[in-house]
Amino acid sequence: MTSDDAFSLSIGAALGDSDRENRAWGDAAMALARRVEVARTGVPSPLNVNVVFRVDGRLVPLDFTGVRTRRFSARTSDLLVQAAVPIGPAADRDAVLLRLLDEAIEAAEAFARKKKIAENLAEIRGIVASLSGS
Template sequence: MLLVPLSLKSIIGGGIEDKRWTSVLDSLRGVPELGRPSNVPFNLTVTYLVPGEVYVPKFSGIRIGSFLADFRSLVVQVALPRHPEKDAREELLDLLDEAIARAEAWGKRKKLLSGPLEEARRAAFELREVRPD
């Protein structure tokens, strides 16, 4: 079994949210290889924040959340707009690529990385190849 140091999570705003976001997130999280810690400088968790009636993120775009040193795990938060501008799947995957780039920059600044997060990039690329049924 392939070990992939990339996890996808979401926080849903509650009430009425755009189901295009949530249905794509459900399909992406269903990939069994994701989220298996491996021997890398750090594992990456990308958390998508989906705005709804109850909760709306207080920021826009992508930011570094927290680094859990004991677990060698970095959380990157992605605040989604209320609605996708185009294909929700493509937008989420584009934002995943940006989140990985942000994590790489953070890792280099903190001297935890000397190169790219190859396994995370490979997993993100493979997610583009896997189409839901």
């Protein structure tokens, strides 16, 4: 991927099982990913953030809660942030994912400041803000 092909924000999901609950979370995450694809068009960022929603399951149980930064590529300025989807049913999956996405961007901003990449990720925050009304 060239820098011209890079996306300022991308969304993924890693399911820990193939049960109905995991599939429902996966569907909700992919619906959010499609909204992000539209909202990020033409939006540059000093750090490209890939947020992966991790869903607990019997096959791949979660070993963390909240959000955590993972891999970073200095060459492409790509950062992976994982967000643990809370265990149990949710009345509004989209609201849960948006809250986790906001927490993931906070973690990415802290990483960007620590590595002296940027003081903030205002461009990505703008993308996330636009999702609340869509």
